[in-house]
Amino acid sequence: xxxxxxxxxxxxxxxxxxxxxxxxxxxxxxxxxxxxxxxxxxxxxxxxxxxxxxxxxxxxxxxxxxxxxxxxxxxxxxxxxxxxxxxxxxxxxxxxxxxxxxxxxxxxxxxxxxxxxxxxxxxxxxxxxxxxxxxxxxxxxxxxxxxxxxxxxxxxxxxxxxxxxxxxxxxxxxxxxxxxxxxxxxxxxxxxxxxxxxxxxxxxxxxxxxxxxxxxxxxxxxxxxxxxxxxxxxxxxxxxxxxxxxxxxxxxxxxxxxxxxxxxxxxxxxxxxxxxxxxxxxxxxxxxxxxxxxxxxxxxxxxxxxxxxxxxxxxxxxxxxxxxxxxxxxxxxxxxxxxxxxxxxxxxxxxxxxxxxxxxxxxxxxxxxxxxxxxxxxxxxxxxxxxxxxxxxxxxxxxxxxxxxxxxxxxxxxxxxxxxxxxxxxxxxxxxxxxxxxxxxxxxxxxxxxxxxxxxxxxxxxxxxxxxxxxxxxxxxxxxxxxxxxxx
Numbered sequence: 200x201x202x203x204x205x206x207x208x209x210x211x212x213x214x215x216x217x218x219x220x221x222x223x224x225x226x227x228x229x230x231x232x233x234x235x236x237x238x239x240x241x242x243x244x245x246x247x248x249x250x251x252x253x254x255x256x257x258x259x260x261x262x263x264x265x266x267x268x269x270x271x272x273x274x275x276x277x278x279x280x281x282x283x284x285x286x287x288x289x290x291x292x293x294x295x296x297x298x299x300x301x302x303x304x305x306x307x308x309x310x311x312x313x314x315x316x317x318x319x320x321x322x323x324x325x326x327x328x329x330x331x332x333x334x335x336x337x338x339x340x341x342x343x344x345x346x347x348x349x350x351x352x353x354x355x356x357x358x359x360x361x362x363x364x365x366x367x368x369x370x371x372x373x374x375x376x377x378x379x380x381x382x383x384x385x386x387x388x389x390x391x392x393x394x395x396x397x398x399x400x401x402x403x404x405x406x407x408x409x410x411x412x413x414x415x416x417x418x419x420x421x422x423x424x425x426x427x428x429x430x431x432x433x434x435x436x437x438x439x440x441x442x443x444x445x446x447x448x449x450x451x452x453x454x455x456x457x458x459x460x461x462x463x464x465x466x467x468x469x470x471x472x473x474x475x476x477x478x479x480x481x482x483x484x485x486x487x488x489x490x491x492x493x494x495x496x497x498x499x500x501x502x503x504x505x506x507x508x509x510x511x512x513x514x515x516x517x518x519x520x521x522x523x524x525x526x527x528x529x530x531x532x533x534x535x536x537x538x539x540x541x542x543x544x545x546x547x548x549x550x551x552x553x554x555x556x557x558x559x560x561x562x563x564x565x566x567x568x569x570x571x572x573x574x575x576x577x578x579x580x581x582x583x584x585x586x587x588x589x590x591x592x593x594x595x596x597x598x599x600x601x602x603x604x605x606x607x608x609x610x611x612x613x614x615x616x617x618x619x620x621x622x623x624x625x626x627x628x629x630x631x632x633x634x635x636x637x638x639x640x641x642x643x644x645x646x647x648x649x650x651x652x653x654x655x656x657x658x659x660x661x662x663x664x665x666x667x668x669x670x671x672x673x674x675x676x677x678x679x680x681x682x683x684x685x686x687x
Contacts, residue, residue, distance in 0.1 A: 202240075203240055203242055203246050203523055203525065203530040204246060204525060204527075204528050204529055204530050205246055205247045205248055205528075206246055206247075206248045206249075206250075206324075206327040206328045206528060206529050206530070207245055207246030207248065207249045207250065207327070207523070207529065207530040207531070207532070208224070208227065208228075208231075208233075208249075208250045208252070208324065208327075208529060208530070208531050208532065209224070209245070209249060209250070209251055209252070209521075209531075209532035210222075210223040210224040210227060210251075210252040210253070210532070211251060211252070211253045211260040211261070211263075211264055212252075212253065212254065212257075212260070213532065213534055213535070214264070214470065214471040214472070214520075214521070214532070214534055215469065215471065215472055216472070216535060217472060217475060217535060218474060218475065218476060218535045218536070218537070218538050223252070223279075224252070224531070224532065226281075227252055227277075227312075227320060228531065230317040230320055230321070231317075231320060231321060231324055233526055233529065233531060234526060236524070236526075237524035237525050237526040237531070238524070238525040239522060239523070239524060239525075239533070240522075240523045240525055240530070241502060241503070241517065241518070241519050241520075241521070241522055241523070242502070242521065242523060243446055243447065243448065243461070243470075243502060243519065243520060243521065244270055245267065245268070245270060245271045245521075246271065246523075246530045247271060247272040247273065248271065248272060248273045248275070248326075248327040248328075249268070249271040249273070249274050249275070249327070250275045250277060250323045250324055250326075250327050251264075251268060251274055251275065251276050251277065252277045252279055252312070252320075253276070253277075253278065253279065254278075254279050254281075254282050255278040255279060255280055255282065255284060255292060255296075255311070256282050256284055256288075256292065258292060258295040258296045258298075258299050259295075261276070261296075261299040261300070261303070262299055262302075263468065263469045264461075264468045264469065264470070265299070265302065265303060265466070265468055266461055266462070266463030266464075266466045266467055266468035267461040267463065267468040267470055268303055268305075268468070269303055269304065269305060269463060269464075270463060271305060272305065273305055273307045273327075274303060274305050274306045274307065275306070275307055275308055275309075275310065275323045275326055275327055276296070276300060276306055276308070276309040276310065277309075277310045277311075277312050277319065277320055277323050278296065278309065278310070278311050278312065279312050280311055280312060280313045280314070281313075281314050296309065307326070308323070308326065310322060310323045324529070327529075328528055328529065343500075343630065343631060343632070343633065343670060343671055343672050344670075344671050344672070345633070345644070345671060345672040345673060346372055346373035346374075346389060346671060346673050346686070347373070347389070348655065348656065348685070348686060348687045349373060349388050349389045349390070349391070349685060349686035349687075350391065350685065351659075351660065351678070351683045351684070351685045352388060352391045352683055352684045352685065353681060353682070353683045354682050354683060354684060358677055358679075358682055358684070360494065360663075360664045360666065360677065361492060361494050361510045363376070363666070363677070364494050364495050364666045365438065365439060365440050365441055365494065365495070367666055367668060367669070367675060368441075368442075368668075368669070369444055369668050369669055369670045369671050370387060370389065372387065372389040372390065373387070373388055373389030373668070373671075373673060373686045374387075374388045374389065374668040374671070374673060374675055374686050375387050375388065376388060376675075376684070388675060388684060388685070388686040389686055438451060438452060438453055438492055438493060439451045440452055440457060440493045440494070440495065440496055441495060441496065441669060442462060443462075443496075443498050443669065444669045444670025444671075445498070445500050445670065446498055446502060447461055447462045447463060448460065448461065448462060448470075448498060449461075449462050449467060450493065450496040450507075452473070452492070452493040453490075453492065453493075454481075454483050454484075454490050454491060454492065455475065455480065455481040455482060455483035455491055455509075456472065456473055456475050456480075456481065457473050457493045457496065457507065458470075458471070458472055458473065459471045459472070459473060459520045470520055470521070471520040471521060471534055471535070472535065473507070473518075474516070474518045474534075474535045474536045474541070476538050476539070476541075476544065478546075478562035478563050478565075478595060478598060478600075479514075479544055479545070479546045479562070479595045479596060479597060479598075480514065480546065481493075481507070481509045481511075481512055481514060481546070482509075482511050482512055482548075482565035482568050483565070485511060485565060485566050485568060486555075486566055489511075490510075491509050491510050491511045491512065491568070492509060492510050493507065493508075493509050494508045494509055494510060494571070495507075495508045495666065495667070495669075496508075497576060497630055497631065497667065497669065498519055499519075499576050499578075499631060500631060502519045503517060503519070503579075503580075504516065504517050504519070504543060504576055504583065504584070505517075505518075505519050505576075506574045506575075506576055506584065508571050508574065509571060510570070510571065511548060511565075511568040511569065511570060511571060512546055512547060512548040512565075512568045512571050513546070513547045513548070513571040513572060513574045513586075514544070514545070514546050514547075515543060515544070515545045515547070515574060515576075515583070515584050516541055516543055516544045516545075517541050517542075517543040517544070518536045518541050518544070520534060521533075521534050522534055522536050539597060542614070542615070543583065543614055544596070545594050545595065545596050545616060546594070546595040546596075547571065547572055547574060547586055547592065547593070547594050547595075548567070548568040548569070548570070548571060548572070548592070548593055548595075549568075549569055549570050549571070549572050549590040549591060549592050549593070550567050550568075550569050550590070550591045550593070551569040551570070551590070551591075553569065555567060559591075559593050559600065559602075560593070560600045560601070560602070561600065562595045562598055562599065562600040567593075570590075572586050572587040572588070572590065572592050573586070573587040573609075573626045573627060573628045573665070574586050574587075575626065575628060575629040575630075575631070575632075575634045575647065575667075576630075576631050576632070577611065577632060577647045577648065578631070578632045578647070578648050579648070580613060580614035581613050581614075581619070582611055582613065582619060582647050582648050583612060583613050583614045584611075584612055585609055585610065585611045585612070585622070585626060585634055585647050586603075586609060586610055586612070586626070587609045587625065587626040588603065588604040588605070588606070588607060588608055588609050588610055588621075588626075589604075589607050589608070589609070589625050589626075590604065591604055592604040594616070596616065606621060608621050608622050608623050608624060608625075608626075609621070609622045609624070609625075609626035609634075609636075610622075611647055620650065622636065622645065622650070623638055624636040624637055624638025624639070624643065625637040625638070625662075627642075627662060627665035627674060627676070628665040628666060628667045628674045629667050629672070629674060630667040630668065630669055630670065630671060630672070632646065632647055632648060633645070633646060633647070633672040634647055635655070635665065635674045635687065636652070637658050637662060640657060640658050641654060641655070641656065641657055641658060642654075642655040642656060642657070642658055642687055643655060644672060655687055656687075660676075660678045660683070661678060661679075661680075662676045662677065662678065663677050663678055663679040664677050665677065668686070673686055673687060674686075674687060675687075
């Protein structure tokens, strides 16, 4: 992962702002005469010495981001006084800011920035550039393990992919599946119980009351050992998506978007909203009533790309948070990413035979997005992603939609979306680099970089859908008649 300069500048308001909304940081950049442009670097961790700007009226912004801010060596808080403020509230806000700074434990100083007096902002930046810190070493991502295949596990009812996948998690031996009915329990798919488990609650909506913790427990947000930002507590319709197996990231979302959370030792911080660049973005309301909820988000181990799978489409992008502009000795947070700034960004969807009127080649018409194809990230720019092409498959880039299937099988594409090669068989899924393919009645594990395959045995039963086990080379297969799950 590329290194950043030791000093950085971020306005917390922009991290939670969509691309089409006004941004706050350009005003600070203008005052400090920080030029536009610069080298772009994506990195989750903040610079070691971070100047943090927020409205004086919103000390809770620091609380929301606390777990992420705590990973910087030094934080310099800048309270923006541009907002109108009742003088009677100032003592209460000062107390709240002092408490937030004390809880962070790494705040070197707090400055007040008045629009007519920019000196305090400049002093904060000078402090960040002058302070000395010891560079931190970042560990190399681990190699993804592959666990032995397990048996078919019969379940009591048909399983909805969009509701089951967020409850999958990696275990020491393979994968587990969490029930959502209290008491919260999990089933080991590598070594299941003898009696067919009854997975109560899997057919119901997830709702707003739960989230996943890194050990796979499905718990109520108010009772979890990993505190979540207050933004996510009690919010109607929000769905926990998952915790990343490599990076300190988790995701939760609803309808057409999701939020990035930072998972730190002290809890989870609300890090940033995902970039939504319509029409190259997830559909919101299909046919006037159908929501499009997040199912899974997979991030490459080097954080160079991610794929977000929703019920009706899938997005490939390089905009893993955060995006920084490197200007001299300063890293400036550049979030949300400017529209059209990510050449990797592509929206993939499949149509079905429903006969809905319209044109899937019209990127503004999202009613044709029947379901998301299987997409697996590859290891580098030369082999960036693979996508299943066994159904009518379309790809949107910018404001252009194109059909990319034609010969069946699946395609492997580079960072520029050029077809590198086609593969035979049905691409079932995979977390990263290693894809699981069904071909001529057998299951195969393929290295996307080389095309080499290894036989996993007979398919045995028709596979309705498959889901990657995050952090491993394994997938979980689902059959429908009768309903069952299997780890391979």
